[in-house]
Amino acid sequence: MNKKTNAILFFGIIGLLLLLFGVEFFEAIWSFPSFSLVPLMVIALLGTGIYTTIILGFPQIKYLKHGLKEEKKECWEGCGNSLAVKLKKEKALNIASLGKLKKNWVYM
Numbered sequence: 001m002n003k004k005t006n007a008i009l010f011f012g013i014i015g016l017l018l019l020l021f022g023v024e025f026f027e028a029i030w031s032f033p034s035f036s037l038v039p040l041m042v043i044a045l046l047g048t049g050i051y052t053t054i055i056l057g058f059p060q061i062k063y064l065k066h067g068l069k070e071e072k073k074e075c076w077e078g079c080g081n082s083l084a085v086k087l088k089k090e091k092a093l094n095i096a097s098l099g100k101l102k103k104n105w106v107y108m
Helices: 004-020 021-029 042-053 066-076 083-097
Strands: none
Touching: 004 021
């Protein structure tokens, strides 16, 4: 199956559970076990993040210097390829395309 089919299936199951059992089902999952200060779901999410970080070789640390260097280089050179500049231009284009501001650029 491709990613789109998997996503539709996953969210369909969640929607079905929500329709059948209601919000109480999800509240029970997020508060299980009731005698613990930290829910099991939080421990599972943290454990998954730590496991993935170790398996991938700490990419948050490994690529931080490279990311900061590229972001600084792009922003100071002014060529407009940095993520922040792209997002600002995209936001301005989206606002302009709505017809609210046809001739003016709006930056965040």
